[in-house]
Amino acid sequence: MPSPKDVYIAVIGAGGVGKCFLSQLEILSNRLSNNSSSPKLSLVLVSRSKKTLYSPQYTALPFSNLASSLDSSTQEPLSLPKIIEYLAAAPAKVVLVDNTSSQDVADAYPQVLSKGISIVTPNKKAFSGSSKLWQDIFTAASTSGAKVYHESSVGAGLPVISTLKELVDTGDEVTRIEGVFSGTMSFLFNSFAPTEGKGGKWSEEVKKAKDLGYTEPDPRDDLNGLDVARKLTILARLAGLQVESPTSFPVQSLIPKDLESVGSGEEFVQRLHEFDTQMEDVKLEAEKEGKVVRFVGSIDVGQKEVKVGLENFDRSHPIAALKGSDNIISFYTKRYGANPLIIQGAGAGGEVTAMGVTGDLIKVLERLS
Ligand SMILES: NC(=O)C1=CN([C@@H]2O[C@H](COP(=O)(O)OP(=O)(O)OC[C@H]3O[C@@H](n4cnc5c(N)ncnc54)[C@H](OP(=O)(O)O)[C@@H]3O)[C@@H](O)[C@H]2O)C=CC1
Numbered sequence: 001m002p003s004p005k006d007v008y009i010a011v012i013g014a015g016g017v018g019k020c021f022l023s024q025l026e027i028l029s030n031r032l033s034n035n036s037s038s039p040k041l042s043l044v045l046v047s048r049s050k051k052t053l054y055s056p057q058y059t060a061l062p063f064s065n066l067a068s069s070l071d072s073s074t075q076e077p078l079s080l081p082k083i084i085e086y087l088a089a090a091p092a093k094v095v096l097v098d099n100t101s102s103q104d105v106a107d108a109y110p111q112v113l114s115k116g117i118s119i120v121t122p123n124k125k126a127f128s129g130s131s132k133l134w135q136d137i138f139t140a141a142s143t144s145g146a147k148v149y150h151e152s153s154v155g156a157g158l159p160v161i162s163t164l165k166e167l168v169d170t171g172d173e174v175t176r177i178e179g180v181f182s183g184t185m186s187f188l189f190n191s192f193a194p195t196e197g198k199g200g201k202w203s204e205e206v207k208k209a210k211d212l213g214y215t216e217p218d219p220r221d222d223l224n225g226l227d228v229a230r231k232l233t234i235l236a237r238l239a240g241l242q243v244e245s246p247t248s249f250p251v252q253s254l255i256p257k258d259l260e261s262v263g264s265g266e267e268f269v270q271r272l273h274e275f276d277t278q279m280e281d282v283k284l285e286a287e288k289e290g291k292v293v294r295f296v297g298s299i300d301v302g303q304k305e306v307k308v309g310l311e312n313f314d315r316s317h318p319i320a321a322l323k324g325s326d327n328i329i330s331f332y333t334k335r336y337g338a339n340p341l342i343i344q345g346a347g348a349g350g351e352v353t354a355m356g357v358t359g360d361l362i363k364v365l366e367r368l369s
C-alpha cells in the first residue's frame with residue numbers, strides 16, 4: 001500500500017539527456033530518502049523507442065545497471081497509450097519525464113495532464129507546436145491541478161524560462177529578447193569562426209557537435225534554424241505574443257540546397273563536407289568587414305517581430321566572444337532599463353540539460369499537495 005508521500009516517476013527517453021537525468025534522479029531520490037518529511041520517489045517505468053522496463057505492481061526499479069537492464073528488457077514494449085493507461089491507474093501521484101524529442105509524446109501532454117499526471121521535460125515540441133496544443137496543455141494542467149515545467153526547452157539548464165516568467169508575473173514589461181539560443185550553433189561558430197586564429201572545417205565541427213551530444217537527434221533540426229525558432233516561439237508566447245508556429249516568422253536555414261532532400265541525418269552529416277566552401281564564403285564576407293559571423297535570434301515584443309539567422313559582429317562584442325556551447329540571452333525590460341538582464345552559460349549537453357529537468361522535478365515535488 002503506497003503512503004501519501006509516495007511519488008512515482010516514469011521516464012520516457014534514455015539517450016544523452018535521459019541517462020544523465022537518471023543519474024541525477026538517483027542522487028535526488030537518495031537525498032530525499034534521508035529526510036522523513038520529504039516525498040519518497042519510486043522510479044516505476046523507463047522506456048526508449050523500442051524498449052520498456054516497468055514495474056507492473058509499481059514497486060521501485062533499482063537504479064543500479066538501469067541502462068543495461070533497459071537494453072536487455074524482455075518486457076513487451078508499452079505503446080504510449082498503454083504507458084498513459086498504466087500511469088493513470090497508479091495508486092499514487094505520478095510525474096512523467098519526457099526526455100525525447102518526439103512530437104507524438106508532446107501531442108499527448110493534454111491527455112496526460114488531464115489525468116492528473118505532472119510533466120517535466122526538455123522537449124520543445126509541445127510548447128512550440130500549434131497555439132491550440134499550447135492552450136490545451138495549460139488548460140488541462142489548470143483543470144486537473146497537474147504541474148508542467150519545461151525549463152530545459154530553452155537554454156538547457158540555464159534559468160531562462162523561470163526568469164522570463166518572473167519578469168512577467170511581477171509586472172515588468174519585456175520589450176526585447178535577443179541572443180544566442182543554440183548550444184550547437186554557438187559551438188559551431190565559436191570553433192569555425194573564432195575571434196582569433198583560423199578555425200576548423202564546418203563539416204568537421206558539425207560532427208564534433210553531434211558527438212558531444214549538443215545537436216538534436218537529427219542535426220538538421222539545428223542547422224535549419226528550427227531549433228532556435230522553437231525556442232523563440234516559446235519565449236515569445238511567454239512574453240505575451242501570439243505566435244502561431246516556429247515557421248510563422250523568418251528563419252534562416254544553413255542546410256545546403258542540394259542536401260535538403262537527403263534521407264537521413266547520418267547521410268547528411270557524411271555529405272556535408274562537399275559544401276564546406278559555402279560556409280567558408282560566409283565567414284570570409286564577415287572577415288572583410290573585420291567581423292565574425294554568428295547565428296542569433298531576437299524577439300521585438302512591441303513590434304511583434306521574431307527573427308532567426310546569421311549576423312556579423314565586432315570581435316569585441318559579447319556574442320562574438322562566447323566560448324564552447326555557451327548561450328547568451330539578454331532580456332530588455334522597462335524595469336532593467338538600458339542595461340539588459342543577461343543569462344549566459346552552457347546551453348547544451350547532457351548534464352546541464354538534465355539539471356534543468358531535475359530542477360523542474362524538484363519544483364513539482366514542492367508543489368504537489
Ligand atoms: N542534448 C542537449 O544538449 C539538449 C537536449 N534537449 C532536448 O532533450 C531531448 C532529448 O535530447 P537527447 O537526449 O540529446 O536526444 P537523444 O537522441 O540522445 O535521446 C532521445 C531518447 O528518446 C528516445 N525516444 C525517441 N522517441 C521516443 C518515443 N516515441 N518513445 C520512447 N522513447 C523515444 C530515444 O530512444 P532510442 O534510445 O531507442 O533511440 C532516446 O533514448 C530533446 O527533446 C532535445 O531537444 C534540450 C536541451 C539541450
Ligand SMILES: N[C@@H](CC=O)C(=O)O
Pocket residue numbers: 152153154155156181182183184185214215216222227347348349
Ligand atoms: N540542439 C540544441 C539542444 C538544446 O536545446 C542546441 O544545440 O541548443
Ligand code: NA
Pocket residue numbers: 151152153154155156157158159160161356
Ligand atoms: Na533553461
